Amino acid sequence: MHNQSESFVASFFKMESAGGIFLMFSAVLAVIFANTPLIHYYDLLLSTPVEIRIGNFEIAKPLLLWINDGLMAVFFFLVGLELKREVIEGELSDKRNIILPGVGAIGGMLVPALIYVYFNYDDPVALQGWAIPAATDIAFALGVLSLLGSRVPVSIKVFLTSVAIFDDIGAILIIAFFYTSKISMSALIIVALCIVVLTILNKRNVISESPYILVGLIMWAAALKSGIHATLAGVILAMFIPIRSKENPDISPLKSMEHDLHTVVAFFVLPVFAFANAGISLSGVGIKEMFHDVPIGIALGLFVGKQVGIFGLCWLFIKLKITNMPKGMDWWSLYGTAALCGIGFTMSLFIGSLAFEETGVDLFFDERLGIILGSILSGIVGYIILRLKLKNEVLNPI
Numbered sequence: 001m002h003n004q005s006e007s008f009v010a011s012f013f014k015m016e017s018a019g020g021i022f023l024m025f026s027a028v029l030a031v032i033f034a035n036t037p038l039i040h041y042y043d044l045l046l047s048t049p050v051e052i053r054i055g056n057f058e059i060a061k062p063l064l065l066w067i068n069d070g071l072m073a074v075f076f077f078l079v080g081l082e083l084k085r086e087v088i089e090g091e092l093s094d095k096r097n098i099i100l101p102g103v104g105a106i107g108g109m110l111v112p113a114l115i116y117v118y119f120n121y122d123d124p125v126a127l128q129g130w131a132i133p134a135a136t137d138i139a140f141a142l143g144v145l146s147l148l149g150s151r152v153p154v155s156i157k158v159f160l161t162s163v164a165i166f167d168d169i170g171a172i173l174i175i176a177f178f179y180t181s182k183i184s185m186s187a188l189i190i191v192a193l194c195i196v197v198l199t200i201l202n203k204r205n206v207i208s209e210s211p212y213i214l215v216g217l218i219m220w221a222a223a224l225k226s227g228i229h230a231t232l233a234g235v236i237l238a239m240f241i242p243i244r245s246k247e248n249p250d251i252s253p254l255k256s257m258e259h260d261l262h263t264v265v266a267f268f269v270l271p272v273f274a275f276a277n278a279g280i281s282l283s284g285v286g287i288k289e290m291f292h293d294v295p296i297g298i299a300l301g302l303f304v305g306k307q308v309g310i311f312g313l314c315w316l317f318i319k320l321k322i323t324n325m326p327k328g329m330d331w332w333s334l335y336g337t338a339a340l341c342g343i344g345f346t347m348s349l350f351i352g353s354l355a356f357e358e359t360g361v362d363l364f365f366d367e368r369l370g371i372i373l374g375s376i377l378s379g380i381v382g383y384i385i386l387r388l389k390l391k392n393e394v395l396n397p398i
Contacts, residue, residue, distance in 0.1 A: 019266035020143015023346070026271035027278040027372075034279035042279055059224060067276045068353055071269045073220055073234040078265050079168050080238025081258040086165060088243055099323040100314055101159055105166030107313030108341055109134040112305030119297035126294050129355040129367060131174045133301025133374065135347030138164035139270055141340045144379045151390040153328035160337050163310065171347055172235055179354040180228050187226035191233070194219035198240035205246045207253045212241060229354065270346055277349045280368045298348070298370025303377045306342035311335050336385035342378025344371055 033042040051060040061069070086092040112133035120126040141160060145152055197215050206212075216237040224230040238254075245251040314334060317323050325334070352367035 018143075019270070020140050020146070022267055022271050023139055023143070023274050026274040027345070030275045030277075030279035031282075034281045035283065039279075039281065046276055057221075059221065064276055067273055068350065069224060069230045070220075071273060072350060073231045074261065075234070075265050075269050075273070076172070076231040077216075077234030077238050078258065078261045079172075080235040081241060081254055081261070083165055083168065084238055084241070085243065085254060085258065086162075092162060092165065096323075097158075097162065100317065100326065101162035102166050103313045103317050103323075104159075104310040104338070104341075105163045105170060107309030107311075108136065108163065108167065108306050108338070109170045109309070111309030111312070112301035115301040115305045116297035119293040119300075123293065125356075126297075129294060129298070129352060131171075131178065132348050132352045132355060132367060132371065133298045133305055133344060134167075134174070135171050135344045135351055136164045136167040136306070136341045137343050137345040137347050137375070138168075139266065140343045140345050140375070140379070141382075144340060144343065144383050145337075145386070147383065148386055148390060152386070153333075155326040155328035156333055156337055156386075159326055159329065159334075160340060163337075163341055167341070168347075171351065172232065174351070175229050175354065176232055179351070183227040184225055187222045188228070190222035191219055191226055191228070194222065195236065195240075198237065202240045202242060205242060207242055207245045207251060209253060209257060212237065212253075273346060273350070277353060278368060278372070280372070294367060295370030295373065298367065299374035299377070302342040302344045302348070302371070302374030303381075306344075306378065307335070307338050310338035310341055314338070330389075332389045333386060336382050336389060338382075339378055339385060340382035342382070343375045344378075345375045348375070 030042075033039060046062065046064040048063045049060065050063055050066050051058060053060075092098055113130050116130050116133050117127065120129070138161065141164065142157070145157065145160060194215050198212065198219075201211055201215070216233065219237065220230050220233040223233040241254045241257060243252060243254045245253070311334060315331075318325055325331075329337075348371045349368065352371065356367060
């Protein structure tokens with residue numbers, strides 16, 4: 001019995017959908033905590049003060065912000081590593097593979113943002129959340145896709161992943177330009193000096209991971225104090241990790257770190273973030289709260305905007321013969337994949353926390369309700385379309 005249990009656990013963590021399932025479980029657990037007497041302990045945990053002090057330098061934040069600013073920097077570091085690998089030697093190294101997911105991602109960010117703005121243009125505070133429905137949660141989307149099993153063509157996975165990568169680039173740029181507070185030049189100078197040191201390490205082909213991590217930690221602390229969002233330090237650090245050693249091409253620091261971090265991010269960083277940010281208290285919720293402009297704008301942005309934006313722009317570029325439909329895909333599979341991209345969950349929650357954390361107005365309920373509704377609807381519709389489409393292909397093979 002013990003061996004059977006052990007093999008089940010081992011098999012679960014090897015499943016492609018395991019990360020998405022674990023993420024979903026964490027979100028559900030957060031909602032349970034927020035709607036039972038356990039809410040007292042939930043709030044107490046997230047508001048626990050955590051402080052690091054070295055001389056006059058200190059970082060003092062509640063646990064929630066350590067999770068959002070610290071753990072998510074690790075997530076963005078992994079995103080940066082994956083992005084660099086894909087651009088240098090992966091699917092995005094071939095320019096022919098860039099056009100379709102690239103334009104899809106642009107449509108998938110632009111249309112949801114416009115839908116949100118349409119509902120909230122007359123409220124300056126709510127308007128700050130315009131980027132919330134522009135994000136895609138790749139972990140959740142791939143988790144839902146993997147539930148369809150081996151019938152899913154590789155081209156669908158590649159397209160979905162590529163759109164999400166471009167989406168992440170867009171999210172990084174949005175955070176950098178729109179969600180920064182007052183800039184501290186002295187802290188920014190330290191960030192710049194860290195970049196110089198990282199450049200030297202990279203040029204000298206230093207393949208040991210320790211110097212990069214040490215400089216990265218200093219850069220993260222400086223970024224935290226500079227006014228730019230600290231998670232950007234993770235992306236910057238990833239750009240300087242060597243993809244391979246010049247002396248021994250078989251050694252790849254980037255792939256090694258990516259491999260080591262993947263499990264940590266999938267089964268710790270993202271679930272902890274979801275648990276800390278998805279706790280919605282449903283007490284006193286009525287029709288008025290559910291149909292508030294903020295959750296409606298987000299839910300429709302994710303559910304309608306992603307489908308219209310991604311599929312619409314891809315359809316246009318394919319019809320104009322600027323690019324081609326990927327092999328193994330057709331219009332229905334493209335539409336189903338576009339629907340899955342409406343699962344915004346983790347990234348949308350993160351951008352939502354940035355959008356409203358400094359306004360002094362509590363819009364977290366509105367934001368999280370819209371994200372969860374839009375993501376659930378997108379996941380269900382995308383799954384049903386692809387399941388029906390792939391089932392027909394199996395029954396009627398070409």
